[in-house]
């Protein structure tokens with residue numbers, strides 16, 4: 001979305017191809033409606049098209065932004081995430097993208113790429129069959145590096161361990177404060193022993209699985225769906241089915257507990273949320289050391305701010321390592337460009353990075369900033385005929401600044 005907005009606003013003819021029926025990606029389709037983090041250590045480090053959308057959504061829905069400029073509390077980074085109204089955000093995504101002049105094509109997926117002398121021939125699959133599009137430049141914001149894979153680009157660590165996904169729902173019909181949570185946790189242990197529920201159905205920590213955390217969170221961001229690589233249709237299908245099975249097991253167990261007879265769902269995300277699939281092998285790869293030291297790359301185009309946040313299938317379910325005070329990592333152009341390939345960049349979760357660095361870089365504000373940076377490169381490359389890796393870095397930065405992005 002941010003890539004398309006930046007590219008179109010820079011005057012390039014831009015088409016956003018989306019496999020689903022709405023924009024916004026994980027924020028909307030997986031119900032992760034708390035984008036972050038735009039501020040670090042008392043100052044804003046990410047702005048531009050993503051921030052504009054988030055800020056507009058909060059203002060129009062009568063919400064309030066968090067107190068970004070309060071003294072930062074490193075272990076409570078999530079307090080600086082911005083909760084957006086899901087329905088309004090979905091509609092504003094259409095509005096913001098359309099008004100930049102970018103065209104949108106829903107219910108369409110790329111099926112095949114062919115490199116041409118001056119660009120790409122993209123065969124896409126729409127509702128009525130295959131058709132072809134010609135593009136000078138492509139930006140892969142699939143999160144899963146689907147386009148780079150089709151272009152025969154290299155991936156890092158393909159087939160390696162992946163972080164668990166989470167299927168978001170929101171339960172209602174009970175008041176957690178009036179429940180006998182101890183008794184429900186004891187019943188949960190018995191249900192576990194009988195195999196009616198699984199430890200990660202109720203939470204991330206499988207050392208001490210309990211139902212009470214799920215109940216207090218109203219089921220939101222409460223489970224782990226482990227052991228699946230959702231990069232392709234088969235993996236994605238397994239993740240959706242296993243995710244919904246986990247919620248159904250909890251529902252059937254909880255409805256039998258005292259005080260939960262009226263449990264119901266107010267919301268079930270359209271899709272299971274995916275934390276990790278593919279990362280491209282870029283011209284450079286951001287390592288955890290680069291990230292944690294706040295390395296300022298010579299070709300840095302955006303910031304990122306989040307602790308290393310590696311979810312695991314076992315143990316406590318999460319390895320988190322905060323950033324030292326004052327540290328603000330950066331993202332270089334080289335990490336957005338797949339090695340050997342021309343006229344294609346990525347924006348978002350599939351940025352070239354090691355697993356630990358990626359567990360931080362993947363978050364929404366960082367993804368928005370990377371998308372905008374890649375959109376700027378694609379537009380300039382299309383307009384000048386210069387390959388994205390040869391564009392003068394100051395030209396890309398100048399374009400980004402004109403469109404309100406913060407450049408390191």
Ligand SMILES: Cc1cc2nc3c(=O)[nH]c(=O)nc-3n(C[C@H](O)[C@H](O)[C@H](O)COP(=O)(O)OP(=O)(O)OC[C@H]3O[C@@H](n4cnc5c(N)ncnc54)[C@H](O)[C@@H]3O)c2cc1C
Nearest residue numbers: 019025026036142143146166273274348349362363364367
């Ligand atoms: C449970 C959970 C909790 C999280 N918590 C937070 C949090 O608290 N704060 C935070 O900021 N981030 C959080 N994240 C991380 C964050 O939401 C994602 O990593 C981020 O949204 C990734 O953005 P993206 O644009 O790279 O990819 P996505 O959001 O996945 O967007 C990709 C888009 O491309 C489309 N697409 C994919 N493949 C194709 C294809 N082949 N053809 C056409 N279209 C395609 C998708 O439909 C989607 O619209 C969380 C993630 C999960 C799963």
